[in-house]
Amino acid sequence: MSARYDVAIIGAGLVGCAAAFELGLRGRRVAVLDQGEVNRGASGRNAGSLHFQIEPRMLEGGADPQRLAQLIPVNLRAIEDWRELPGRLRREIELVMHGGLMVAETAGERELLVRKSEVETRGGLPVRLVEGEELSRVAPYLAERVRCASYCTAEGHANPRLVTPAFAAAARHLGGEIMTGARVGGLEGRPEGWRIHIEWLRQQSGTAAASSLDAEAVLVAAGAWSPEILAPYGVRVPLVPVALSMNVTERCAPVVHHLVQHVGRRLSVKQVEAGNVLIGGGWPASLFGSETLGPNPEVWLREDSMIGNAAMAIHVVPVLAGLNLIRTWSGIASVSVDHLPVLGAIASMPGVFIAAGESSFTLGPTYARLVSELICLGQASMPIGLYRPDRFEPAADRSA
Amino acid sequence: MGFRVTSGTFRPDQVSFTFDGVAIEAYPAETVAAALIANDVRGFRRDRSGRLRGPYCNMGTCFECVVEVRAPARASGVPFCDPHVPWRTVRACLLRVEAGLEVRSRKAPGIKDLSA
Ligand SMILES: Cc1cc2nc3c(=O)[nH]c(=O)nc-3n(C[C@H](O)[C@H](O)[C@H](O)COP(=O)(O)OP(=O)(O)OC[C@H]3O[C@@H](n4cnc5c(N)ncnc54)[C@H](O)[C@@H]3O)c2cc1C
Ligand code: FES
Numbered sequence: 001m002s003a004r005y006d007v008a009i010i011g012a013g014l015v016g017c018a019a020a021f022e023l024g025l026r027g028r029r030v031a032v033l034d035q036g037e038v039n040r041g042a043s044g045r046n047a048g049s050l051h052f053q054i055e056p057r058m059l060e061g062g063a064d065p066q067r068l069a070q071l072i073p074v075n076l077r078a079i080e081d082w083r084e085l086p087g088r089l090r091r092e093i094e095l096v097m098h099g100g101l102m103v104a105e106t107a108g109e110r111e112l113l114v115r116k117s118e119v120e121t122r123g124g125l126p127v128r129l130v131e132g133e134e135l136s137r138v139a140p141y142l143a144e145r146v147r148c149a150s151y152c153t154a155e156g157h158a159n160p161r162l163v164t165p166a167f168a169a170a171a172r173h174l175g176g177e178i179m180t181g182a183r184v185g186g187l188e189g190r191p192e193g194w195r196i197h198i199e200w201l202r203q204q205s206g207t208a209a210a211s212s213l214d215a216e217a218v219l220v221a222a223g224a225w226s227p228e229i230l231a232p233y234g235v236r237v238p239l240v241p242v243a244l245s246m247n248v249t250e251r252c253a254p255v256v257h258h259l260v261q262h263v264g265r266r267l268s269v270k271q272v273e274a275g276n277v278l279i280g281g282g283w284p285a286s287l288f289g290s291e292t293l294g295p296n297p298e299v300w301l302r303e304d305s306m307i308g309n310a311a312m313a314i315h316v317v318p319v320l321a322g323l324n325l326i327r328t329w330s331g332i333a334s335v336s337v338d339h340l341p342v343l344g345a346i347a348s349m350p351g352v353f354i355a356a357g358e359s360s361f362t363l364g365p366t367y368a369r370l371v372s373e374l375i376c377l378g379q380a381s382m383p384i385g386l387y388r389p390d391r392f393e394p395a396a397d398r399s400a
Numbered sequence: 401m402g403f404r405v406t407s408g409t410f411r412p413d414q415v416s417f418t419f420d421g422v423a424i425e426a427y428p429a430e431t432v433a434a435a436l437i438a439n440d441v442r443g444f445r446r447d448r449s450g451r452l453r454g455p456y457c458n459m460g461t462c463f464e465c466v467v468e469v470r471a472p473a474r475a476s477g478v479p480f481c482d483p484h485v486p487w488r489t490v491r492a493c494l495l496r497v498e499a500g501l502e503v504r505s506r507k508a509p510g511i512k513d514l515s516a
Contacts (some may be wrong), residue, residue, distance in 0.1 A: 250489055252512040275511045319514050322485045 024174030045331030100155025
């Protein structure tokens, strides 16, 4: 007989571990399965930015205010969630919420910031435009060519190498089980829930590991891998994998006091607790392989991304030219066509849920809370209909 | 104690560079680390806790020998002399001495001070 759980979670990244914590708090018996290790996916490789302003990539192709407004409520919730997190987890996550600046150089970029911040202000997001004298006072480290920035006082960063392990430890403390080297090979519908078939990718110590477990509900929290988990059941998850790169400099005395992003270029800069400056912002790495990622996706770093990203950082924060880069790495994120999360129930598979995609470092704790409410109470505490996984399917399919 | 092999060797003329303002004599093609050791300098920098650190692997792997250098504009062997970035972080065991090179050690907390 297979062991029985209330919820089986596929993926031990931030979203999976945070959901295990939230479900554990609600008294659910949870198993988390990961083909690799805890935090070895995007959650342990990202920039750690907590960006609550509307993202520059959402502004591409003209800013439609209505579309932009759709992400504000979940970002507002994320601000609250992060503020509460240190107290809830009671573990060090190097959370800093000193504010973030999205900078503009040209008149066109400034115009974009103005329109964006109007939408944000109307939606209740704490954002204001800072320029001239005030900007040099707030952020003296910015290049003179930066003429204007939208300032969101709640933004900041946390350490991606600490956040997910902190959730995992808190989930285990509540009785959650986390199984690593355990690749989910298939989901089998049964009258009382789902049977999850496991392929063990590593030798398990002790007694032979069971080849399946049973659960009433299943949460797919497998980031960029989510589509290939559900594809065999005819479910199309509207996410595509994107390989991105990150860079980090040697440590230096405090100089960059905010999260810095650029409204028109790919850039994110922040200085972490230890003094290192993290440089990212969506510069690509190369992803090889077939249509599925599998357990060991092949990603190659690109020299042009490393150089381009570093040059862009110096362009905006000139003093960084005096630092050496000490590491570059990559990770696989996943994006949706409309830049909204994929969050909700899978209509054709009762009891199966998904929470994945987009900026789920910033929004991950919030996805986890909302999807846990959906699983336990049948409804989330805020409207999430816009994020439904089948939003791109023709309406006819949906009712079927 | 550091020492140079002297018997049976032929060496070119010495060049001079500075370490924290003190003149150090070295032979061309020596690394900064080798020259400092030969001059009995053991503490190359201070770490976060203020302790002295110095070369460990002498082959570019451990980063224990990190110092900061500033080079005269025409220094040929120093690829990074950039007037906008005076002080560069380098591993002393990988950099060859150069006449006029200025080398400085890092004080606690052992990290780069971009304002100095
Ligand atoms: C370079 C980079 C920088 C980023 N910067 C930011 C940022 O600054 N701010 C931000 O908000 N977001 C950022 N992101 C995005 C963010 O990292 C991701 O959205 C987030 O980490 C996704 O978390 P996750 O738990 O959904 O997925 P992941 O952390 O990728 O975890 C998914 C897990 O599922 C497991 N899995 C997959 N298939 C199976 C299977 N069949 N069986 C068992 N387990 C399986 C994987 O092994 C993996 O551990 C960045 C991403 C990258 C790559
Ligand atoms: S002594 Fe190890 S890197 Fe120089």
